[in-house]
Amino acid sequence: MKRRVFIKDALTGLPSLILVPTILASSCNNSGGGDPTEKTVIVVGAGISGLSAAKKLKETGYKVVLFESQDKVGGRLKSNRSLGVAFDEGASWIHGINGNPITNLAQQAGMLTFETIDESRKSYDIGGKLRSNKAYDDAEDELYDILDTLLESGKSDQSFQSVFNKLYPEKVNDRLWKFFLSTYLTFDLGDLDKLSSLLYNEGEVFDGSEKIATNGYDTIATYLANGLDIKLNQKVTKIDYTSSKVKVTHNGGISEADYVIVTVPLGVLKANVIEFSPELPNTKTTAIQKVGMNCVNKFLLTWNTSFWDDVQYISYTPETRDKFNYFVNVKKFHPTVNALMTFAYADYARQSETMTDAKILEEIMVHLRDIYGSDIPEPTNFLRTKWQSNENAFGAYSYTAVGTEMRHFDDLAEEINNRVFFAGEHTDSDYFSTVHGAHLSGIREADKIIDLR
Secondary structure, three states: OOOOHHHHHHOOOOOHHHHOOOOOOOOOOOOOOOOHHHOEEEEEOOEHHHHHHHHHHHHOOOEEEEEOOOOOOEOOOOEEOOOOOOEEOOOOEEEOOOOOHHHHHHHHHOOOEEEEOOOOEEEEEOOOEEOOHHHHHHHHHHHHHHHHHHHHHOOOOOEHHHHHHHHOHHHOOOHHHHHHHHHHHHHHHOOOOOEEOOOOOOOOOOOOOEEEEOOOOHHHHHHHHOOOEEEOOOOEEEEEOOOOOEEEEEOOEEEEEOEEEEOOOHHHHHOOOOEEEOOOOHHHHHHHHHOEEEOEEEEEEEOOOOOOOOOOEEEEEOOOOOEEEEEEEHHHOOOOOOEEEEEEEHHHHHHHOOOOHHHHHHHHHHHHHHHHOOOOOOOOEEEEOOOOOOOOOOOOEEEOEOOOOOHHHHHHHOOEOOOEEEOOHHHOOOOOOOHHHHHHHHHHHHHHHHOOO
16 A cells, blocks of 8 residues: 555655665765764664664764664564564555665665555455445545545644544445545554644655565664664663763663664653653653654464465455454465465554454454355464554554644754754654654764764
């Protein structure tokens, strides 16, 4: 599914950020003098933003150490291979390969990809009724038309859902429209009852095809981590920048550095897991509060044999929105693996985290049996995610909620006293909620420190 595809036609050219040099290139800015080898940097978090920042700083001569609270690098680039196939629990796709910095980075890292085609699909309604392509395409076209014009009726204090429901009451309970709003908007843009009716189309996109990682998105994290000084299982609880050296408390100990880059997810900042001394500026705490944090959970099911359609995507339109309505056919890019991946979004995703594995499987199989018949077999294996309750994330990615202003993303990126810096997808006003946004934000913060020389 192409992210923010409805604004793609409005773009006049590729974003200027595609010209950012790779993280392996040395900086040409030597203004200010000073020897970078005398300067130390602590990076909090070894997700892609922290790794990208650390890699560039190390290549430029800085002494860098990363503190990661988990037992492996990658953050939300998290691949589970316990079933013999890489199940990407977080990021799965490169969204638009043309000019996207992740495209080259993936190639350098040895990440294998498969082009996904939105048109390779079948759509089923309740009762296993196959929906015609024309009915699907007509509704999709109408959705894009609505998304182009709904902004005109948007208000700063109203959600996308409230405005849409008022303008199009006849679509509120239509199952196909529930599906579109769920998989085309909530999946990418956030909770519809909290999504800003004025800012839902913000954010730039890269052109080109969509490619899904097939051997694990975490190959990029592993590649970036090579040669870096990374301390795993180190939970940072306090950052004190009252003196000339920034003091970072982790696992009860204290380390000092000239600079600190904080790359933890927005959800972690919202949860106040890290104490800052002095307290963060009001502009930053306001931004942390105002920018939304969505939740998407993934579920992988395997079987001994396949029984489903030989297409890339299978959709189902149940009464309940955001609930196991979209299936990725893993067999299309792993021919020897009989597996489907499905999703839950927003509040239903959060609700799913309170459900047992058995209950989740029961609910998913109700949908599949409605499509393919009651005789289909039970799955042989099952994997799931719980991003909302994951203490290292508390959600999936940021979005423009009611009350968000685009300047809030810049406020999240604002450094403090040229000593405490902030990176992550939630700090990039152009590419928030994406892997490439996180990557570019790490380079941006590394450049800020380099420019201080």
